Amino acid sequence: MIRAPAREGVIEAAEKIAAILPPTPLLPVEIDGVQCWAKAENLQPIGAFKIRGAWHRLTALSEDERSRGVVAVSSGNHAQGVAWAARRLGIRAAIVMPRDAPQVKLDNTRALGAEIVLYDRPGEDRDAIAAELIRERGGTLVHAFGDPWVIEGQGSAGIEIAAQLGKQPSRIVACCGGGGLAAGLALACPDSAIHVVEPFGWDMVGQALAAGKIVPVAPDAPATICDALQPTATKQLNLDLLSGRAEPGVTVTDAEVRDAQRWAFAHLRLVLEPGGAAALAAALAGKVPLDRGTAIMLTGGNADPKAFARTLSADA
Amino acid sequence: MIRAPAREGVIEAAEKIAAILPPTPLLPVEIDGVQCWAKAENLQPIGAFKIRGAWHRLTALSEDERSRGVVAVSSGNHAQGVAWAARRLGIRAAIVMPRDAPQVKLDNTRALGAEIVLYDRPGEDRDAIAAELIRERGGTLVHAFGDPWVIEGQGSAGIEIAAQLGKQPSRIVACCGGGGLAAGLALACPDSAIHVVEPFGWDMVGQALAAGKIVPVAPDAPATICDALQPTATKQLNLDLLSGRAEPGVTVTDAEVRDAQRWAFAHLRLVLEPGGAAALAAALAGKVPLDRGTAIMLTGGNADPKAFARTLSADA
Numbered sequence: 001m002i003r004a005p006a007r008e009g010v011i012e013a014a015e016k017i018a019a020i021l022p023p024t025p026l027l028p029v030e031i032d033g034v035q036c037w038a039k040a041e042n043l044q045p046i047g048a049f050k051i052r053g054a055w056h057r058l059t060a061l062s063e064d065e066r067s068r069g070v071v072a073v074s075s076g077n078h079a080q081g082v083a084w085a086a087r088r089l090g091i092r093a094a095i096v097m098p099r100d101a102p103q104v105k106l107d108n109t110r111a112l113g114a115e116i117v118l119y120d121r122p123g124e125d126r127d128a129i130a131a132e133l134i135r136e137r138g139g140t141l142v143h144a145f146g147d148p149w150v151i152e153g154q155g156s157a158g159i160e161i162a163a164q165l166g167k168q169p170s171r172i173v174a175c176c177g178g179g180g181l182a183a184g185l186a187l188a189c190p191d192s193a194i195h196v197v198e199p200f201g202w203d204m205v206g207q208a209l210a211a212g213k214i215v216p217v218a219p220d221a222p223a224t225i226c227d228a229l230q231p232t233a234t235k236q237l238n239l240d241l242l243s244g245r246a247e248p249g250v251t252v253t254d255a256e257v258r259d260a261q262r263w264a265f266a267h268l269r270l271v272l273e274p275g276g277a278a279a280l281a282a283a284l285a286g287k288v289p290l291d292r293g294t295a296i297m298l299t300g301g302n303a304d305p306k307a308f309a310r311t312l313s314a315d316a
Numbered sequence: 317m318i319r320a321p322a323r324e325g326v327i328e329a330a331e332k333i334a335a336i337l338p339p340t341p342l343l344p345v346e347i348d349g350v351q352c353w354a355k356a357e358n359l360q361p362i363g364a365f366k367i368r369g370a371w372h373r374l375t376a377l378s379e380d381e382r383s384r385g386v387v388a389v390s391s392g393n394h395a396q397g398v399a400w401a402a403r404r405l406g407i408r409a410a411i412v413m414p415r416d417a418p419q420v421k422l423d424n425t426r427a428l429g430a431e432i433v434l435y436d437r438p439g440e441d442r443d444a445i446a447a448e449l450i451r452e453r454g455g456t457l458v459h460a461f462g463d464p465w466v467i468e469g470q471g472s473a474g475i476e477i478a479a480q481l482g483k484q485p486s487r488i489v490a491c492c493g494g495g496g497l498a499a500g501l502a503l504a505c506p507d508s509a510i511h512v513v514e515p516f517g518w519d520m521v522g523q524a525l526a527a528g529k530i531v532p533v534a535p536d537a538p539a540t541i542c543d544a545l546q547p548t549a550t551k552q553l554n555l556d557l558l559s560g561r562a563e564p565g566v567t568v569t570d571a572e573v574r575d576a577q578r579w580a581f582a583h584l585r586l587v588l589e590p591g592g593a594a595a596l597a598a599a600l601a602g603k604v605p606l607d608r609g610t611a612i613m614l615t616g617g618n619a620d621p622k623a624f625a626r627t628l629s630a631d632a
Contacts, residue, residue: 269617301585
């Protein structure tokens, strides 16, 4: 890895993103009598924060690299981020996506003009498919979380929060897939405590933090509704940035995530997909400490309508 | 009426509101290939723009008036606006609400500390009930739309839009109950075309504009899912401000409103209640002209979860 992710890069990413996208709102929320803040990244044009890392990465490509296209692997939100940035920059994009990705994410990615290469989630190695694609056609891999520019780009959300609050938040509660967002926020806000929230059974960043080394998700990990938070292992780059920096990881259950989706519907009038509600779920379930300076990341809103309807219809 | 609503009052309202509430986002939306804007007033703390008029009105009360409390009639969003402002200012509030108001609106109004006086929508005259309450107890009536301060307060959304766009919008598409919002926007943005959108069969502002006089809703008006847009007649004050100023009114069907709710869910990741989606419904159905400077008001998001789930589950 030639480029080491750094706060300067995060600030540069924030400037590049501010030039094309308005800041997402930082909404006041009261949880258990504590006034804190929710960063509505589900209101990004692609419905997720992933537009940040993709834009920072793709704008950093040389003319020669741009002409050869990009390849990404993603369950759907990074896919849309890369497709959005690629279309805007006139770059060809091929995205390796699991066959069981939510239809809305497949549709949106295709609508943004990207080529989709499907794989079967349990049987195939998505990174190997991406590597094979690059061998065949050339192009640059835009990793969903283990990439210096992607990490810096995601961190730009932290720069925005600090500007909106007038200071760094006391703590940031963030959902965590591979750890790209959390690593970026850790760089962006060096004074903030960073809480990573993962689905129950998929807490491989939390476990890696505890063990001091990469711990893959168990092969018999339980099902989770958080389709966006299912990478099977973090990368050394993310672990290095988070080690000794992030608080011990916490996990949330599907029931807690659904509670958070219903809460955001009723109290914030926002649509959150399961993974996008994970940090809020941890806050509502009392699994992370809250204070007036706490920022809770609402990371995505690409929810399947039928599944969302079932969540709304079910009683808490 | 002593105070005539004026643009100066709207600007004053905008300043008062900016002092306590961040501007709601003006989100880019693409409809039929036209890039326009959506003003997400559903993200106000009470989930609706009504917080604006209530705040402007209640802050204009004298100390003596404040001590005697306020009375309002509302199907739910004005109720929450008045209750929110009253609680913040330490004013007692009694709200006359229909028994069939959405539970979420009854619950939220009560949670904000207001006293609720229920009435049966078809049988009773809500204005008479409010007048009786004021005769008994004293207090100031805060009318939901036929009040100069309320009109000016709602218009502050137009000042915000103009600040966000850097100019007045070419046109504003706004849902219309009694015509408070539309009248306020007409004052706020004198260069903008104003399009009022009403539920099918409840287009009494559109009909009043065409007839040049108040036209009550027909006693056999069809049912509408837009519970927030069911006043039975506009007021002369609203008609005077809109006559010769607003474009001919348009109406939307329940099916078009549900389409708009689904569209906002999928494309904006926002929860809109039926009435809050009416302007968007007109835009999506091609019932109003659209251009790059068009602002579409998303006015409320206090949706019943079960009803919203049914809308999401139904195919378009």
